[in-house]
Amino acid sequence: MFRLGYVAAGFLALIAVIMGAADSPSVAAYYSSFESRIGYWLLLGNTRHCGLYEKGALSPFPITKAQRKMEEKLYTRLGLGSGKLLDASAGSGYVAMYMAFKGFDVQAIDITPHHLQDARKNVKANGLESKVAVDYGDYHNLTSFAPEPFDGIYTMETFVHADNPEKVLSNFYRLLKPGGVLGLHEADFSRNSEKLQDVLRLSHCQNTLEEGGYERLLSKGGFNEYSIEDLTDEVLPMWRLFGIVGYVPYQIFKVFGIENRFINVMAGVEVWLNWGNGRYISVRAIKP
Ligand SMILES: C[S@@+](CC[C@H](N)C(=O)[O-])C[C@H]1O[C@@H](n2cnc3c(N)ncnc32)[C@H](O)[C@@H]1O
Secondary structure, three states: OHHHHHHHHHHHHHHHHHHOOOOOOOHHHHHHOHHHHHHHHHHHOOOOOOOOOOOOOOOOOOHHHHHHHHHHHHHHHHOOOOOEEEEEOOOOOHHHHHHHHOOOEEEEEEOOHHHHHHHHHHHHHOOOOOOEEEEEOEOOEOOOOOOOOEEEEEEEOOHHHOOOHHHHHHHHHHHEEEEEEEEEEEEEEOOOOHHHHHHHHHOOOOOOOOOOHHHHHHHHOOOEEEEEEEOHHHHHHHHHHHHHHHHHHHHHHHHHOOHHHOHHHHHHHHHHHOOOOEEEEEEEEEOO
């Protein structure tokens, strides 16, 4: 087991040295890196969000079942019977498809080309082309949409990437019908260690707000009736797995000073080691 870890670490180290890495990568660079592609595919089947577990659960398996539970959680938090949704950063389309199976029409957007390709392929394979539209779209600029077409807008672990969160929220506000619901499932880091700062910068997650940050942002953006649920304990089993699987390779990368080139390994281990320095939250807000 450990020998395999050393071999894998050596192999990845070689690739890192050959490929190099940026100090502050763009979103596209982060998701297009060899490590992100392999990691998300191998561990998460290209669904790029956390699973939801019972509090106190130890086993993260089966991961896909826990990920569907997280999607179910977002669905219940939205609390909408039917209508039109904007999936504002769909990745490979799994959340959008979940909502479509629940009866919604979904407009899915993303900026990463290979995620869009994947999402289109998955939507087609599931026969959902009439329920899910997949298009390029940056949530900082949604002017191509007429005002107020959506009953609900959600992000699943994507708002953390926003360069200008106020602008993104005001775009969402403009696109929601009055009474429309906003749902955000996001990380929220209040007391970052130095290494966690590195993790956030290297994964282009600069929009992690201090505690109370979401409340301030939402009321400034005109939303009301917001509620925030803390799901941190319920995502721990998956992060524990990342921490354990990545621990040995991460220590080896640190010896060679190349840990910054393996941002997902670093994130998995550092978030686990610094558990409690951040929260996973479910935000729900209504446009008056
Ligand atoms: C962690 S993944 C989550 C994907 C998907 N929601 C899921 O749960 O599988 C974050 C996604 O946000 C997208 N993204 C980042 N910045 C974006 C932006 N400005 N506009 C649209 N999508 C963005 C990335 O391309 C990536 O697909």
